[in-house]
Amino acid sequence: MLAPSSSLTLEQGWQKTGATESLQNLKKFKNQDFNRLRALCLSQGLLFEDDTFPTHVSSLGPNLLPKHKLHQIQWKRPTELQRNPYLIMDGVSRFDIMQGEIGDCWMLAALGSLTLQKQFVENVLPKDQGFQDNYAGIFHFRFWQYGDWVDVVIDDRLPFLNGRYLSVHPRTSNEFWPSLLEKAYAKLRGSYQNLHGGYLSDALVDLTGGVQVQFSLKDPPPDLEEILKAAAKSQCLMGCSTSGQLRRNIELKNGIVQGHAYTITGTVKIPYKNGWKHIIRIWNPWGHGEWKGPWSDGSPQWDHVEPKCREDLLRNKDDGEFWMSCENFQEQFSWLYICNSTPTFLNFGDQHGTTWSVDRHISLWSPALATGRSNYSPGAVSTNPQYFFKVPDCDPKTYNVVISLMQKHAEDMQDAKNLKIGFYITMDSKVLKQIFSLNRDVTSYFLLSPGTYAVIPTTTEDQQFEFLLRIFMKNHNYNETSNMPPNPVLPKDVPRQNQDRSYKAVFLRYAKQDSAIDASQLQQLLNEVFLQDEMTSLGGRFSFDSCRGILALMDLNSNGQLTLQEFRSLWQSLTKYMDIFIMEDRNHSGFLDMSELKSAIQTAGLAADEQLLRLMVLRYSDAARRIGFTDFVCCMLRLETMTYAFQNLAGGRSQILMTAMEWLTLVMYT
Template identity: 25%
Template sequence: MANSSTPPIAARINETGLFGSTSTTNATPAVPTPSAAYGASSSLKTTASVGYSPAYTATPIPTATSAPSLVNNPYTSPASSSAYDPYAAPQTPSTPVEPPASVGLESTSQSSSNISKLLANLSINVKHKHEGERDEPDGNGQGVSIRQVVRARNMDSLSTRLEISNAVERNRVSPQERIEGYNVTKVNDMITVVQNERADPVEERYYNQRTLPDNDDWLHILRKNRQAGTKFTDPQFPPDASSIFRDTNNPKYPHLHEYVRKWKRVTDFFNETAYVEITMLDDEKKLVCSMSIKNSVEAENILQVIRQTSTNINVEFLRIAKEAVTTGVTKRKRDHMLLLTKNMIVHMSEYVQDGLQRFELMWEKSFLDHYKPLAFSSVGEGSGYRVDGTESGIVSRVSVLVPVYFHAQGTCLFDRSRESKAASRISGVGISPGDMRVGRLADAYVFGALSILSTSQLALSQVFPQLSDDMIRPERVEVGSAFPKEQQYNEEGVYAVRFWRNNRSRVVVVDDFIPCSQYGKPVFGSFTGSSDKFEIWSLLIEKAYAKLHGGYEAIVGGQEGYVLQDLYGGVPSRYTLHEKCQNEEAAWQMMISALQAGSLVGCSNEDMTAELPKGLRKTDAYGIMKVVELTYQGTNTRLIQLRNSWGIGTHHQPEKWKGPWSNEDSKWYSFSRMQKIECGFQFREDHTYWMDFSAFFCFFTTIIESRNLYNFRSVPDGIGNPVSPSLSIHIVSGEWNGITSGGRDAMHLNPQVQLFSPATNGCNLIIHLEQPSRRMKMETEYTSYIAPVVVKNGVRQQRKIDLSQDVFATGTFISNRSCVLELPLTPPDGDKPFVIIPATYDGHLPFQLGYSMTLFTSKPTAVLPVSDTGSLPVCCICQKALSGTFRTFTHDQEGQIKIDRVCQGACVDAYRERNTPVCVDCHQRIEVVEGRFSGRMFSLPDGSCVHAECIDAYQIRTSEKCIHCGNAIAAIPGRFDGKYYQVAGGKCHGECMEAYQLATAQRCVQCREPVVKLAGRFDGRFYKIEGERLVHYECWEQYQQSVAPKCVHCAQPILQIPGRFDGRFYDLASGVGKVHFECWNAYQTVVNPTM
């Protein structure tokens, strides 16, 4: 054995971090020395062999290589970590690190006594502090004076944005009014929604297929699965290739298929089984000669072999294997090393120190850390198999596969416990998003946006719609949480994420299936959280964002600002810091202004040639949490706090930012507890960076801002200064389509909307113009350049044609999803409005392109749309812009004057054939004919037209005839004024009416004259008697006398005759007649003389 030279130490490195990607390499390094042994990359899977196994050196194994790990790796050089590329070829780590100080070994002799002394000096059961835990010393605060603290603010504008969202949806189907081809709805006096009623909402339909309304619909899915005790599987976004690729038959990024080998539910991540293979010599001493960590695939293969062979293994082998693993995972180093070396001290003493180093690497860094935040649970019973030594020089061995169980200590959407702990300890910073690890999807921009979003607790919580009371599990609500109704981790796997597109709120429902590598680790996003809990919010947002756009491949590449807009609804803004701010003072004031206004602000360094200090990575976005101005030892100092969510530069990482005012700077020891609370500083790990503002101005080139312009209340900021809110918001949506796509050369052809502003100074305007996302068509870039243009001196409801003299401001044409133009408005000239024109750079686009434009003004304003087609100065035949001479045809259409403009030449003839009407009287075209026709016309009820010059003849010819005289009912000078009476059987001239009445009126029964009004004779009144007969009023008395019964005595009619008869009478019983009351006595004397 002594002559066998150095036994090989084979390492199989499997970087399958729970938070990152997966790659596997095999290695057999050269004979290690104490220093070289530390040059090996910290691995997630390691095989260390100690013992006599010379035959295994016969077949060399390829040189060790490994892809840069996405997991925190204290043994990886800063260069390899900061320059990580998920698609780069594997590279061999080269920077050695020093041995752990806790081991404390020095060069020793080969004697067993020296080895025994070394083993005796090993520490036993060293209790480590919780990850990120550090002492929190307090100073006395002398020499420190805090002057100003400006934080990222929780500006709640959700209710306003939801009102707008509902109005946008309602306006499409039932607007309050329609103006010039636009639907218009007022949310209130400050908000107006304007939509082109003819625009084809292609993008709306695209998102409608993938989302639900922002109401309780998604809760029905959760409730249904909870009541049924089932787990939700999203049929629209199933756990297969259709959720990775928009078109599985023609994927844009086919290499993604190589990364995703399986899908696991979130709940399946919370219990993991690791396997350690212990190999021992098959002899009486049962000497442990090697131990290695196996992945799940390898372990299953070994277990399959064991099940097939059914080999009986001495239980002592199983006990020793379990003891070896148990002593390792419980960090009883001395016992562990004694177990591995007590039988080999004499012959292998020179490898004890190397074995200690391998112990640190394998157990402390590669094994336990690999499964965080899962915690070690227990060591199970092993299963073994025998390898017979049939060849010369090979000793028979027994290998035992020992399971090691890990479980989750806690799982949640957000770890609010960290928030409450932080508040009770020192900082009150808020939730900690933990370390976010970018996977293989090239969507780091999404996680950069989440880093910025997490600077506001409220903004992040509003991404997830709240639960109803019956869906809340009270035991999962953190005590004292500010968000008791926020979504929770649920076993049903139903989650909802709120997105904002085109000023509409949409809810994307996803299940909890996560795409994983062959080793069962998330391959795209990552879990976040502490060593105590899983946080799943970032994985769910990434998955929902992928579903919104039709697959994971659809979200490859992008910008943080637009993700913030989609999640938060703010107006995106991205600019170069040193171009916008000429000096540090200007940058400081800009930062204060943005934070006070409630914006979400982040920063990054886009200069790929720049050299950054340790802890800062290029292109990664950091959320800006606050700025602090203070006096330290008589010196005015400005600080900034950044959200560091990239899993780099934390306390246990050697690449941590350690510049001036970092949380390792001794100056913080002078601060009292209250001063640290006021600043929000703590020594403990809170995933933030503190730095001097001068360093920030030097190291960062780009500012990312998501502006909250929907806040209508004047909310004071941290130091009491009011924030000026927007007083009016106008959302205008339409499209560039055909003739409305004028481009820069025919600017007047683009859509126009008029803005009426107050006649005072101080009105600021912000225009946010947006085109549909390129992801809808899986395009890599935007093909259209867009920008808003502002023109003054408009005319109410008329298209602005001559623009050259009145252009007020022009945005920069960019080929991006949106652009912003901000400007102060001058008082208008009288009541002349400003004209806002959404324009494309190129005209006559070969496709329809929608747009959404939002106008924010700091004073009350109003908008009025201009018709896209009715006022366009284009030829109505060829649809080309009128650039030369043209003819104008004016005609009346439904009571309104309509003007048609036509190009000279063939278009005029075509227009005449197509549109010029023909006079129905003379059958000539109705147009100007010198000396004959003026071009004016009359439209007839049946839709036909007649020359103004022909109208009289036409009316005479076609009008109805008078029922009395037979002439036309029309105005005929000198005879008829055109008025008529509608009578039974037709119409009668007003002039013929009297004669008509005389001829047709009913005759009086008494005088046989017509019963009509005849001056001097009859006043037109009459009495109607039986049989519908009539009697003139003037003939009535005479008629009564002629028809009344006669008195038997005096033969006069029995009527009331003043002065003679009062109308009373006696009716004789004999029936022979009647007698006047006044004649009765005389009658009695005649007929009865004896009385």
């Protein structure tokens, strides 16, 4: 199945369309606010100059070029180069990109794949900018970094050497989105020099926030063809690379470049002679240079393809894009990379529709915990955090678990070397799997039978840094005969309809034949669905009385039951507070102390002074002044609900006037 064609509307019309889902937890890189800075420049009649990424050798990198060339670099704005520049013309396409002097084919191959998937493009390229309206020499782009989207502001001064683009240059002379996006990514990574060599897998994740898996083509999985078909069908981003780090950018006689990254833009099976042929379409970020073997432009194989099919598939131009057979693909390339919000490329072989859920954990490797080694020793990693997950009672036919571990460097250490990291998968203290790598992102997929497992992240280095662990699990769609509750934690970047199906499935399971759930049903739901994680279960179960209190907070109709719409609001709050609880419980004790509760309240965007914080600890903590997950949820739901109730009643004022009965009605039920 071919990937959809790459196109977005014109720059002017693009303003009318919206992304499929708003970005969550958007952070401002270097604390720069695009709208505020642009407004300031417009009010003063100035063009923005970014002092956090200046026109200086520091932004290029001291070793990017010989010293005499570094000092020959000139920085020019698009308005100095073209009379009528555009950010985007006739849509965003991979054919807009032509790699420059910098060896960032790994990033451009990922970018080429991104242009094929509109739902991801709209996250990376904000729509509120251009050269036609409110131009002030300032632009911004967004990248996913370690669990959050980051907004990166730049000025539009681009580096030139001897009158030529140093970096990527557009095929159309007055279209500048590739060059400006590349500059923003260079700023995020610390310098242009830090783009000179990298990993396609990293760029795919940075542009999507998704999960990527690498497949060796020298030792491919037996399901490779099925994986490719599933990836194309589910609109994944795909790329590939050739070996030859010591012979990088050497073009072979057959047209394939060694040590180079490419984009996979389509895969299809077509009628050929008396059978079928699986062919793959690939694009070179150079914007030229193509495969010269079978199925290349003008090769005799196309003579045996029906004219209509040939017309639909073949684009006989030197634009860097070409077709090749699956067999030649495995011979010529070393690695295949596939990325999506969830691992939909592993959905092949399923008789029924499936969804993926994800459990996210952010924690800190400290020197005392960084004791993992390639040879497992229970004592050596006994102090490392363990994360439990349960594979449901079903008969898995294909891969059903994907585990992704990512190491995070400090913002000012983007060029730091990756440490050797990995993880063990254990069951009953026995090691079943172990994965180690020097990559930033260590990801692997598994076929696991039903049971309870633990993931133990480890590193061989005695250094302190953060890590992000994501555990993806395949869930068959809910049906009436199923006796398994869905995994409660949902990926933040999956389409909203998938999240809706999940909360609806949970609601329908516990509501049985009714259209609402009562406190008893809510108690059963919360204990069975939200206490699967060992850390969240240490603080005890949800009591009937606490569930009556939670229900009252969300019961807009004041009838003692929750409708589906009311339950949706509760579900969203519960998943949010589970994420916050896990994130703030940094020592993985299963409890929050007073300082951690204060941080959790701030993370949730709520407010509590010291007196209120002390009262909350007295009300919700145990004898050791610790708050478990169930009490934390009750506490935060009440704080959130009463905060919003006051704001609605106050209408922006700092005080409200209520009768005694109004006050008693509010506090006695909620």
